[in-house]
Amino acid sequence: MATYHSGETAVQERAGLTTEAGYALGGIGATVPPVAREFLAExxxxxxxxxxxxGRIWATQMTGAPGFIRVPDPRTVTIDALPLPEDPLADILAPGSRPRIGMIAIEPATRRRMRINGRARREGDVLHVDLDQVIANCPKYLQKRDHVEIRPGGDDAALPRTVVGGTELTPAQQRTVREADTFFVATASDQGDADASHRGGNPGFVQVLSPSLLRWPDYIGNAMFLTLGNLLVNPAAGILVPDWETGSTLHLSGTARTVWDPEEIARVPGAQRLVEFTVEAVREITAASPLRWSSPAYSRFNPPAG
Known part of the structure; x- marks a missing residue:
C-alpha cells in the first residue's frame, strides 16, 4: 500500500491539504498499468x-527512438539508453551498481506525463529499473510542443559536444533560466529514495535573484507534495533546463528550501508557496539531445509571470 513519508505529511499538514493528499494517494502504485505501458513505448x-x-543530486535526460522505453513486466521498466559520458549522472550507472533513481516521462504534444521511481541496474547499454512507485500526474503547467524530430547522426554529428562547468550561473545561463517555461527538478528523501518532477509556467516564472540563487512559485497541484516533502527532510536538489530548440542541456545541483512567508508569496501571481534554490554546481552540455520541438503553446493554467 502506498504511503507518504514524514516530510510529505508535514508539508501537507502545513499547507492544510491532508484530506486532498489522502485522495491523491490513490494515484501512487507499484506497477505500470497497460495504458501507461503504451504511453511509455511512444x-x-x-x-x-x-x-x-x-551524494550530489542532479537531473538529466535520456533519449531514443520511440520504443526505447519498454515495460517487460508491470514491475520493471527497461530503457535502451544510458546518459552521455559527459553527463553528471553517468558514473552512477556502472555495471553492478544499484542506484535509486526517479524518472518522469512527458508527452508535450498531449500534455501527458507520469513518474516512475525505483532501483536501476545496468546490463551492457541497457538500463533496467525495478519499480517502487508509479505515479499519475495531472497535465497542469505543461506547455504543448509538437513535431518532435529525431536527428541521429544528422546535423548534430557535425557539432562538437562541449561541456562547461562552474559553481554559479554565467550571464548567458541566467538568461536561459529566465526565459525557460519548463524545467525538471530531482530530489530524494532522507532514505535516498529519488524522485524527478516537472515544473512549468510562463517565461519568467523562475526568478534569478543572483548568479547562485533562483526562486520559483509553487502553484496549486495534486497535494501530494512529493518534491517539497523530500526537500523538508533532505534539501539536496538538482535541476535540468532543456533547450527544446538546440538540444543543449543546463544541469544545476545544490540545495533548496520552501518559503512560507505570506508577504513574499503574495508578490508572485498564483504562488501558494515559493522555492529558493541555491546553486552549488553547474554543468552545461551542448548537442546533448538529438530531439527538436516546435515553439510552445503555453498552458492555460499558467499564472502570469511575476
Whole structure:
C-alpha cells in the first residue's frame, strides 16, 4: 500500500491539504498499468534524477527512438539508453551498481506525463529499473510542443559536444533560466529514495535573484507534495533546463528550501508557496539531445509571470 513519508505529511499538514493528499494517494502504485505501458513505448524522452557518487543530486535526460522505453513486466521498466559520458549522472550507472533513481516521462504534444521511481541496474547499454512507485500526474503547467524530430547522426554529428562547468550561473545561463517555461527538478528523501518532477509556467516564472540563487512559485497541484516533502527532510536538489530548440542541456545541483512567508508569496501571481534554490554546481552540455520541438503553446493554467 502506498504511503507518504514524514516530510510529505508535514508539508501537507502545513499547507492544510491532508484530506486532498489522502485522495491523491490513490494515484501512487507499484506497477505500470497497460495504458501507461503504451504511453511509455511512444516516448522519445525520459528525465532521470538521482545522486552522483559524491551524494550530489542532479537531473538529466535520456533519449531514443520511440520504443526505447519498454515495460517487460508491470514491475520493471527497461530503457535502451544510458546518459552521455559527459553527463553528471553517468558514473552512477556502472555495471553492478544499484542506484535509486526517479524518472518522469512527458508527452508535450498531449500534455501527458507520469513518474516512475525505483532501483536501476545496468546490463551492457541497457538500463533496467525495478519499480517502487508509479505515479499519475495531472497535465497542469505543461506547455504543448509538437513535431518532435529525431536527428541521429544528422546535423548534430557535425557539432562538437562541449561541456562547461562552474559553481554559479554565467550571464548567458541566467538568461536561459529566465526565459525557460519548463524545467525538471530531482530530489530524494532522507532514505535516498529519488524522485524527478516537472515544473512549468510562463517565461519568467523562475526568478534569478543572483548568479547562485533562483526562486520559483509553487502553484496549486495534486497535494501530494512529493518534491517539497523530500526537500523538508533532505534539501539536496538538482535541476535540468532543456533547450527544446538546440538540444543543449543546463544541469544545476545544490540545495533548496520552501518559503512560507505570506508577504513574499503574495508578490508572485498564483504562488501558494515559493522555492529558493541555491546553486552549488553547474554543468552545461551542448548537442546533448538529438530531439527538436516546435515553439510552445503555453498552458492555460499558467499564472502570469511575476
Amino acid at each position: 516516448q522519445p524522452l525520459i528525465v532521470l534524477g538521482g545522486a552522483d557518487l559524491t
